[in-house]
Amino acid sequence: MIDDLKAQIAALRARTAPLEPGLEEREALAQRALAHAQAFLEAIPDAPSRQPAADVFLHRLEPEFPDAGRDPAAVLDYLGTCVEAPGFATTSPRFMAYIPGGGVFHAAIGDFLAAVSNKYSGFASAAPGATRLENATAAWLAEAIGYPTGAAGTLTSGGSIANLSAVVAAREARDPDGGGAVYATRFAHHCVDKALHIAGRARAPRRTVATDERHRMSPAALEQALAADQAAGIRPWLVIASAGTVDTGAVDPLSDIAGICRRFGAWFHVDGAYGGLFALCDEGRERLRGLSLADSVVVDPHKTLFLPYGTGAVLLREGQHLLDAFSASADYIRPLGDFDVGPSPADLSPELTRHFRALRLWLPLQLAGVDAFRAAQSEKLALARYFHARLSMLAGFDAGPPPDLSVVAFRFLPEKGDADAFNERLLHAVQEEGRVMLSGTRIDGRFTLRCAIVSFRTHIEHVDEAIDALARGVSRLQAP
Template identity: 45%
Template sequence: MDAFRSLLEPDETERLRLQQAVEQYAQGFIQQLPTLPAFVAQPDMGAGLLEAPIQEEPIAIEEALQLLQKQVDTPGINSASGNHLGYIPGGSLYTSALGDYLAAVTNKYAGIFFSAPGAVRMENMLLRWMAGMIGFPEDTAGNLTSGGSIASLIALATARDAQKITSRMIPDAVVYMTAHAHHCLDKALRIAGLGECPVRHIEMDAAYRMSPQALEKAILADKASGLTPWLVIASAGTTDVGAVDPLQDLAHLAKKHGLWYHVDAAYGGFFALAASGKAKLKGIELADSVVMDPHKGLFIPYGSGAVLIKNAKQLGETHHYQANYMQDTLSSLGEVSPADVSPELSKHFRGLRIWLPLQLHGVKAFRIALEEKLFLAQYAYNKLQYMPGFETPVAPALSVVIFRYKPKAGIEANAFNQNLIHEVQQDGRVFMSSTKLGEAYMLRMAILSFRTHQDTIDTALQVLQEKAAALEEQAAVKASVERY
């Protein structure tokens, strides 16, 4: 029987040997980060992993780590790099990884208060801290989720029930957002059974913010047509350009017309920690629900979202469940069990990956880092304005900088910028991404890694200049050859 018992339980010596190998790999990765490419276009894209299938007999930790390094950690975007300036970067705090390690070793089931009262208290404490940060009341309820998508689903399902939107009403129940609202919101509406709701994409101003005047006009028109306006979704940091909608004005309109007011602050919410960021989020405290992602503005690794909802009673009514086998868990001594306010029953102890860094670094460190990101975005924007050939249609509201290169006459701008971002990505020193504003192909610099500093931005601008000049030279040579 001892032989069976030891198969999955390494002794202390073996545990230390495995841990040492893993820690050596982790330390080596972090030490090399400044020199590692931000993007690697590997032809097989990690397919070599398939050559080492899961099998009956074990392999050595060294072999496993070699596969990890070559097939998983090398190809694609290096999300841990400070040179990752594409999309909205996720964090990779080492102290957060330690929290995950401890959460996995102790394996606390954090879904029910009865099972892990300390873990649930920790997660609820973090949610109350977040609520206080954005001016929500102390009795706000919420959930630590895997990300903004599940957080949005929780919020919109709760809003549906609070507004008493039944299945018969759905074709006439109108939702309002801009065309720049994150696609996870459309997905959440569909999953919540609201896919047939009419969705009005409200006009935006020159800074790509929702127009309050256009919103009220649309609400009044829908009411006059016998429809039921019920939900306004504002953005506090859009993915495309980082815009913050006029949160206060939209809140007043939602209240005036009896609509649920949801703010998607998955990207921008934690800028409330920074003095200059908090001013830009004025009005977020008036929302009925807010989504904000620790794996963005708190630099926590991917898999860390949060939803905050003022109507705690409705949140519980929408997501609660009962089962005979759970009868021992009903008493929670005033603490909300995460399983009662979320689609999830089984869940990872996510709170430890957030709580440990906050305790070990202190909030001040996060506040300073966020102020730096806001400064760097303005720095990049100012530099781009004086770089020949580049144009910046809108100043950054937070830490996303949108721009494009305007090539010489005779060169199609969209194709040129598409080639430019391809060349930047293939170069690998930095990673940036693209989007479209109307018909214009635009480039994006999203600055949110705690490892991104001014020298990173200088490198990014240098790469842009080099690649743009090389592409224009190629175009000139091609045009010359075609003429002759």
């Protein structure tokens, strides 16, 4: 029986050989993958910013999941044609529709090395080096937004999980039994609603705070709402402000809001997923005054630090609140000892199993240096002002309020006809052209165009292209 079992095991082992390629095969595969990546990167400057989604079916793999491995060249060709090309090209310097950061190459190397080592970064005892980097990068982010010693944070998959983590920490700190009221403007990101639902606070009293002419939270309206609730016996719990709203990039008056929250004992949370990390550069720090006064802040390095998707962070001014909300253990994962590398990331977030995310942030900062990121951020803020100034000079355009950060919300006002319908057609014309990618939204019922300048690859010539694309679109639509 043992001999038969050993023979069966040997046969199964032989069939697993493709899972462990040898040195020469690894080198060949790595070189082929690198060549594929290099070709992709070299094509970015002239590639369309959007290609038809139907191209995903230009080729089909039959069967899609084969019993035996395929030729790597064929697999990479399929990947390039049917996966990388269709849809939005968020890597394009002319992609100004939404807020990705383009994906710096150094971060891809970091992801590769993290995947090869496969370090489990959840617990210090399993990977003290990885844990130290996780805590070091979170501490650097906290320092970048102006938080003092004693702050703590953790890397997440993005702003949604980061906002959820902040809401849970705020719940445990200030509203464990429920009943507290929530305050936000109509421009708060929809993931906040989802976070409140998951955290068991979907039915909390909700107050929509009025905004000013630049779509920023009104401190006077906030104070009035808090005072009214307090007088009615409803406890103010959570105030959610924005450091860069989705629609217009507006930054709420954070210092004023912080003072109001202190007076009423409310937890002050800032969703800075888009704009919070502009605090790294001088111009951004000035526009984000008061950010460091928040009890919790969400930032997304995959936006304004230009990392690949899947890199967010939640930061708390008093880090103990994260440990209080998320620390847990079990016999099978008890620490093997004490390590002077800070808390285990699993005790700071909902995640137990987690990718070694820190390397995709730590490595670019080491290889490129912080100043390169700082300069790129300043450039984006300047480019947004440039776009707004140029658009203001074009007949028929309402450039909207000057940008707080790097998003410009604007409209074309035709001399006759429905302005909303015209702007929808204008956006469609620009997108169909495929050269420049912009997006649209509705603000107070009016269809509005958006230009979001965030990619590290976007420079002044690309902004000029966006202006030219808009001008061409208007000319075509107004042609007799």
